[in-house]
Amino acid sequence: MNVCSLLLDQWISPVVTGDRPPPTEQFTLTPVTNNTAVMFGGYTDNGCSNKLYMISFTKTSVDILEVHNPGESVQWPKERYGHSSVLITTSSGPHLLVVGGSTVYDAWLLDINKRKWKELIYLPVNVTYRYYHSLLVWSVTPTTNWIIEFGGSDYTTYSDTAVLELRYTSDNDWSTSVIPLDQYQDQLRRRILSDWENLRTEKQLQIFQDCLQLQRERVFYQEQLQKEIKEKEQIQQDRDKEQQQLLQKKAILTQQLDDATTLLEQAEKDKSCVKLEDYEKLKVKVAEILEEKTLVEGKKQIITEDYEKLKLKVAELLEEKEEQCLKEKQIIIDNVQNLKTEISEKDKVIAKLTSQVEEQSQNEEQIITG
Structure with a gap:
């Protein structure tokens, strides 16, 4: 090689x-x-x-x-x-x-x-009964190619030209047709205008679909955001309720502790009036109340810390969701703008090609009439 x-x-x-x-x-x-x-x-x-x-x-x-x-x-x-x-x-x-x-x-x-x-x-x-022939491809539009076939043999020598149109269809398939040479210019003009018009329609449809998708996503994110806000608010309400219950329980325990302490102090002053057994029971009761009060205060501290963390998490979540929604919205807006720009460029190409085809047709008519 x-x-x-x-x-x-x-x-x-x-x-x-x-x-x-x-x-x-x-x-x-x-x-x-x-x-x-x-x-x-x-x-x-x-x-x-x-x-x-x-x-x-x-x-x-x-x-x-x-x-x-x-x-x-x-x-x-x-x-x-x-x-x-x-x-x-x-x-x-x-x-x-x-x-x-x-x-x-x-x-x-x-x-x-x-x-x-x-x-x-x-x-x-x-088109098919040939060998030793030549092929040339011309990309007429993004979906249409013209295959120009010339010469070749099939036990006899060919000197003619055949034009095969090969189109890529919307359902991911191919269609074929033969372009008669006497209809070459007319078919070319029609195909250019038709394909570019279809392409523009598809782009406009894509823009419309993107806008609908943007609206759906916006509604979806808003619903999700509201749902999460309600869930966090419910959690916050439950935390507030639990904290209120703990405060009430703490107040009761504090009152019980104060009462027991008062009795204990009074017993210390007048031990002769209180039996030793009752005095020991009273001391045990005071110790139990102190221990329970300590547990309640510890639980309150944990709930308070969790509550503060939850508030921070809710704020971060809301900020993150809002930022994500804005980013995706901007991406879709950019895509829509790019599609509009592309359609504008394609329109310019259509106008230019149409002008060239019409000018060429006029020149051919002048040559024929001349």
């Missing part, structure tokens, strides 16, 4: 790794990116081939990966040589279009990313 480096203006013999194909001729090698290409078909010592290779290039090496045919479980084109291929670029990724070839008369489209073939049917014989 030899590769010509256009930058260095010289041929190099790179290091080849991976699945090296056998000596092959009359195959197609179609560039996909600056350093990748797709090789399909050709003629080998064993006859026609329908093997598919993904090739990656570096400055000094070539890596080749064969994509194996799974068999009858999937669609796969038959062996061929002398066919033609072009790269079709769509929003769903790059596709390889293969038309004609010796011993077969059909057309196939390969989704390069998914490595999946699809046969294009219902094409006229003047």
Whole structure:
């Protein structure tokens, strides 16, 4: 294998790794990116081939990966040589279009990313019954490509031109049609205006849907925010109620402690009036009340700390939700603005293309009448 480096203006013999194909001729090698290409078909010592290779290039090496045919479980084109291929670029990724070839008369489209073939049917014989022909792709709009086919053979030599329209539809499928050469200009003008108008309608619909989504999200976040606020308020009310109950219990215990302390002090003054057994019981009672009071005060302290933490958490949560809502709102607003800008640019392109087509049509009419 030899590769010509256009930058260095010289041929190099790179290091080849991976699945090296056998000596092959009359195959197609179609560039996909600056350093990748797709090789399909050709003629080998064993006859026609329908093997598919993904090739990656570096400055000094070539890596080749064969994509194996799974068999009858999937669609796969038959062996061929002398066919033609072009790269079709769509929003769903790059596709390889293969038309004609010796011993077969059909057309196939390969989704390069998914490595999946699809046969294009219902094409006229003047498109598919060719080999040694040339293909040229013209991207008319983002969804429409015109494939210009010229020359070739089918036991006889062709010198005519065929124009195949390949459209990527909204349901992720493809449609094909042949453009008569005598309707070339008219069909071109109609297709440009139609596709760009559809694209503008889709963009406007997208803007409307984004606005609706923004409103739904705003309502959703507001409802969630109100729900969380109510939940936090309920928790706060429960905490307040529990704290109030503890304060009441503390007041009762304080009163009991004061009464017991008074009795204890009185007993200390007049031990002769109180039995020793009653005096000891009174001391135990006072100790129990003091212990319970300590527990109540500790629990109150915990509740107070939890209450303060809860207030901080509620404030942080409200701030976080509000900030998140504002960010998402701004993202959608930016997307809507970008879509509006894109539609405006597309409108300018439509106007320019329409003007060019009309000017060209007028020039042709002047030439004909002249």
